[in-house]
Amino acid sequence: MPFDATTHVDAIRVGTSPATALPVIPCIDATSGTVLLFVAGRQELHRCAEPLLLTRALSRAVRPALWLPAERKLLLAVAARGYRAGKELSFILE
Incomplete structure (x- = not known):
């Protein structure tokens, strides 16, 4: 059976469709609080x-x-006891 991201447990729990949630690579400057995201090139x-x-x-x-x-x-989904897929944390960026 092929993977269907719209019916996958993680997509339903997050409450977003894969079209609106973009995978990113964040780079953080801890002293100034700036976050550089690499989004779709x-x-x-x-x-x-x-x-x-x-x-x-x-x-x-x-x-x-x-x-x-x-x-x-x-x-982010972080490792936590009792959460097989990871516990989800969200950060609002300005």
């Missing part, structure tokens, strides 16, 4: 209110980070 610069917390969460991520541009939200 281009770069976007944002600010995070809690850069150290975001850095710690990225070090514990169990799958790639997702960027929700309409909500300006970075979604």
Whole structure:
């Protein structure tokens, strides 16, 4: 059976369709709080209110980070006891 991202458990739990959630590679400057996202071959610069917390969460991520541009939200799934697919944390970027 082929993988269907729209009916996958993670897509339903997040509440987004794969068309709106984009996988990104975030680069964080912990001193200034700037976050550089590599989205679909281009770069976007944002600010995070809690850069150290975001850095710690990225070090514990169990799958790639997702960027929700309409909500300006970075979604991470981190390793946690009792959460097989990871516990989801979201960071609002300015």
